[in-house]
Amino acid sequence: MKMKGELVTCEMCDAKKTSLDDALFDEQAEVYFCDKGCFEDWADDYFHDIVEQYKELHVYAG
Numbered sequence: 001m002k003m004k005g006e007l008v009t010c011e012m013c014d015a016k017k018t019s020l021d022d023a024l025f026d027e028q029a030e031v032y033f034c035d036k037g038c039f040e041d042w043a044d045d046y047f048h049d050i051v052e053q054y055k056e057l058h059v060y061a062g
């Protein structure tokens with residue numbers, strides 16, 4: 001994670017934000033988003049990866 005006040009770039013729309021503003025940090029992918037909408041757009045693009053990851057972490061064969 002970057003230092004407080006440092007500029008970060010939204011992974012989805014390339015907007016510049018300071019991390020202590022309203023930027024969201026995805027600690028799994030280690031990327032920033034300017035808002036929830038950008039995260040959701042990004043999650044759509046990475047849907048398959050996210051499902052795979054979720055399965056690994058949370059889904060067990062009975």
Ligand SMILES: [Zn+2]
Nearest residue numbers: 010013034038
């Ligand atoms: Zn954005």
